[in-house]
Structure formats: C-alpha cells, structure tokens
Amino acid sequence: MSIVTDLLAKPGVVAAGEYAYRGDRFSYRGALTEEHARMASIMCRATTMGVNMEGKMLEVFQPRSGLQPPRGWVVHGADYTVCVMANVFCMLDNARASINDIVGFMRQTMANAPSDLI
Amino acid sequence: MATLDELMRLPAAMAAFEFRGSGELLDQRIAYPERINETTLDLLAHMCAANMSIATMQARGWEKVTAMKGFYPIQEFTLVGFDWSVVVSGFRREQLKNEDKTSLPPLMGVVLGNEKADYEAAFAVLEGQEPIP
Numbered sequence: 001m002s003i004v005t006d007l008l009a010k011p012g013v014v015a016a017g018e019y020a021y022r023g024d025r026f027s028y029r030g031a032l033t034e035e036h037a038r039m040a041s042i043m044c045r046a047t048t049m050g051v052n053m054e055g056k057m058l059e060v061f062q063p064r065s066g067l068q069p070p071r072g073w074v075v076h077g078a079d080y081t082v083c084v085m086a087n088v089f090c091m092l093d094n095a096r097a098s099i100n101d102i103v104g105f106m107r108q109t110m111a112n113a114p115s116d117l118i
Numbered sequence: 119m120a121t122l123d124e125l126m127r128l129p130a131a132m133a134a135f136e137f138r139g140s141g142e143l144l145d146q147r148i149a150y151p152e153r154i155n156e157t158t159l160d161l162l163a164h165m166c167a168a169n170m171s172i173a174t175m176q177a178r179g180w181e182k183v184t185a186m187k188g189f190y191p192i193q194e195f196t197l198v199g200f201d202w203s204v205v206v207s208g209f210r211r212e213q214l215k216n217e218d219k220t221s222l223p224p225l226m227g228v229v230l231g232n233e234k235a236d237y238e239a240a241f242a243v244l245e246g247q248e249p250i251p
Contacts, residue, residue, distance in 0.1 A: 065153055
C-alpha cells in the first residue's frame with residue numbers, strides 16, 4: 001500500500017496526497033475537490049521549499065545543529081491540522097486524529113526519502 | 119500562559135524561547151548550548167515568525183477560497199527537523215486579540231528532540247490548557 005492509502009486509513013485523516021518538488025504533478029485522495037487539492041499541493045510545496053531554504057541557512061550559520069535537512073512541518077488550526085513530510089501531505093480533523101501518531105508514522109515511513117528535493 | 123521554565127519540562131525539551139512577531143528573540147532557556155545557542159535561537163525565532171505569517175496568510179486564503187473553516191487563525195506552527203522540532207504558538211495572542219486587548223504578549227516556542235517529542239503536549243502547554251505534571 002502507498003503511504004497515502006495508509007494515511008487515509010488512520011482516524012481523522014480527511015485527505016492526503018503527494019506532490020512533485022518541481023511542481024508539475026500532484027495526486028491525492030480524500031474529501032477535497034481536484035482544484036482544492038491542487039491548491040493545497042502548491043501551498044505545501046511552497047512551504048516545504050521555504051523551510052528547506054531556512055534549514056540550509058541555519059546549517060551555514062551553525063553546522064550540525066540538528067535541523068538540516070528538515071523532515072517536514074505541521075500547521076495546527078482550531079479544527080484542522082496540515083502535516084507535511086517530504087513530498088507527502090495530509091489534512092487532519094483535530095477532533096478525531098492523533099497528531100503525534102500521524103507525525104510519527106510519516107517520519108518513520110518517509111525516513112529514507114531523499115532530501116535533495118528532486 | 120506558559121512560562122519558559124514550564125516549557126523546558128516537556129519531554130525532550132532542548133530549548134524554550136519568547137520572541138516578537140517580527141522575530142527578535144526576547145528571552146530563552148537552553149539545555150544543550152553546544153547544539154543550540156542564543157544566536158542560533160535568534161535566527162530560528164525569525165524563521166518561526168516568518169513561517170507563522172506565511173501559514174496564517176495561506177490559512178486565510180484557503181478558508182476564503184474553499185469555504186472550509188477551522189484553519190485560521192493558526193494556533194501553532196511546527197518545523198520538524200532531522201534531529202529536533204521547533205513548535206511555536208500564537209494562540210494566546212489570538213485569544214487576547216479576540217478580547218480586544220491591545221497589549222499582546224510575545225510569541226513562545228519550544229525545541230523538542232524528535233524521538234521523544236510530544237507535539238500535542240507542547241500545543242497544550244503553549245495554549246495554557248494544562249500545566250506540566
């Protein structure tokens with residue numbers, strides 16, 4: 001099974017998908033329209049590129065601090081949370097999902113994902 | 119409202135800090151200065167302020183376009199690094215804004231080692247929902 005399928009089987013996962021770092025492709029499953037999923041993948045990709053730039057800057061400033069390479073990021077709102085690791089994103093319903101479980105699962109599953117953003 | 123010392127009692131806490139919305143570091147506690155020192159934390163605070171602003175803009179736009187509610191305002195932004203994560207919160211500031219308060223406290227953040235990080239506990243403490251046992 002793909003990580004997207006695995007994520008969708010977890011409690012509280014509303015939608016999940018993957019995007020290409022070069023920005024020309026995305027795929028998703030779950031309760032989003034195609035257009036909204038496209039927008040979500042673009043926003044997730046933009047933030048991922050941003051935090052990777054920040055990680056490189058911090059690494060130059062203080063080598064081996066432990067941030068670089070960034071694995072992902074999480075935005076937590078009142079009702080929904082967006083979790084992104086490497087090029088995989090998922091949207092969670094806070095009332096039903098465990099953010100710790102989802103982040104742990106994504107970190108573990110994506111542990112060997114290449115960090116060169118290709 | 120959480121204090122820096124309370125945040126340092128979270129599992130795997132490596133540092134805790136207060137910073138302005140514009141990113142300047144105001145105060146900090148550091149457990150492992152060989153990994154994260156004050157100047158590193160200052161750059162990290164600026165990164166977190168920028169990411170909170172971008173995430174807030176994206177949540178605002180997302181809600182307008184999709185009519186889905188529950189993203190804005192952003193309560194916490196977490197950057198998951200290779201060895202550690204940093205969690206920052208603007209929750210208390212948003213609460214005070216809703217109460218029409220004009221004097222807002224600084225933003226707060228905590229750096230947690232990834233292996234034992236409890237993100238939900240960090241959110242709860244940063245939001246002032248529960249004290250550290």
